[in-house]
Amino acid sequence: MTEKIRTYIRRYYTQVVTSIAFYPAVIALVFLLISYVMLNIDFSEYGKSVKSRWDFLTLKDASTARTIAATIAAGILSLTVFSFSMVMILLNQAASNMSNRVLDSMIGNRFQQWVLGFYIGTIVYALFLLSTIRDIDSGVLVPALSVYLLILLTVVDIFLFIYFLHYITQSVKYDTIIDRIHKQTRRRLEELFPLEEIPKNAMLAFMDGYEVRATASGYYQGFNHKALLRLCAQNHWQVAFLFPVSAYVLQGVPFLKVHAPKSVTKEQEKELRLLVEFYRSESIQISAYYGYRQLVEVALKALSPGVNDPGTAVLSLQAVVDLLAFQVGHYPIQTLPDADGDARVFIKEKHFEEIFEETLLPIWDYGHEDRILQLEMERLLRQLQSQTASQENIACIQAFLAQVQQKIGERT
Structure with a gap:
């Protein structure tokens, strides 16, 4: 209780x-x-x-x-x-x-x-x-x-x-609101992505692990770190989350797997569920991705025919790319050890490519006909490309940059 x-x-x-x-x-x-x-x-x-x-x-x-x-x-x-x-x-x-x-x-x-x-x-x-x-x-x-x-x-x-x-x-003022969201998201990113080098421990997938399924549809909002590590250490478990924070999980879908030396009892599963949080909220303090989403929606609303404000869309775009520039050189802690140093909890985080596509592509799809947004998108992508050393990230940016340049060439 x-x-x-x-x-x-x-x-x-x-x-x-x-x-x-x-x-x-x-x-x-x-x-x-x-x-x-x-x-x-x-x-x-x-x-x-x-x-x-x-x-x-x-x-x-x-x-x-x-x-x-x-x-x-x-x-x-x-x-x-x-x-x-x-x-x-x-x-x-x-x-x-x-x-x-x-x-x-x-x-x-x-x-x-x-x-x-x-x-x-x-x-x-x-x-x-x-x-x-x-x-x-x-x-x-x-x-x-x-x-x-x-x-x-x-x-x-x-x-x-x-x-x-x-x-x-x-x-x-729109720029004040966008700046506030940008700063809140940046602070949260600095907490979630403290590493400047790729972590050695990759995401662990238990093919034969015990699956814990969602009892109701909802947003996965994280877990109690200390209590879960303590529970895993007591039972010699290793737990891998299958979704990143902010993901919407349908009822009946497995959201984590448990690798245990013994069978997981119903009481243990009930105790485990109490430590994982599912509820409807979009606070940036929970996940930086909510900040990305807010900035994208501000840009899309500004580009809508009813508002027609490309200047505000450009401000949101600049804030999004600045956050991506930080994330491209920083990495999250995806493995949580217990007091003895043994890896117990494995966290799934969105990759740069996923966030890149989920933020910039919707803005481009909605405003690719606007000349102001086209030129700003090209300038920002060139700068973002110069900030990354990962070949995968460079290839992702170059592919999108080529698409933007092609669209600009059609109008000249």
């Missing part, structure tokens, strides 16, 4: 953390704690002595403090609604003109979540403060310190809103 709980938490952790409501909720709780602390200070002997010593920190009238808190709560609430509306408009515009898949990278933007969280936190602070103000005669018993802190937070909110307007207008 413990492993099931861990699997459930691991499976939904990314979805919760990347949610647009995660950081605002956490920040609101922090502000609630701050309001509680400030009120304790206000009503403590130390707080009373401070307010009696410095008259400018004292609010004589409780109704004045209540009016300030109520006005700020209402004003920041309106500011929050307006800011949320701007974010929704931005997401709708990006989904209409680019691709629905870019929404994840935009929703997961930390800055806008911090700003919205600060707004909501200020509202929570003001409402909690408002509920503690009572009509009393002594000014030292009015939570003046908390009210002045609320005024300071409101000033910060105003300046945040001004910068938020600037940030939103910049975020709606």
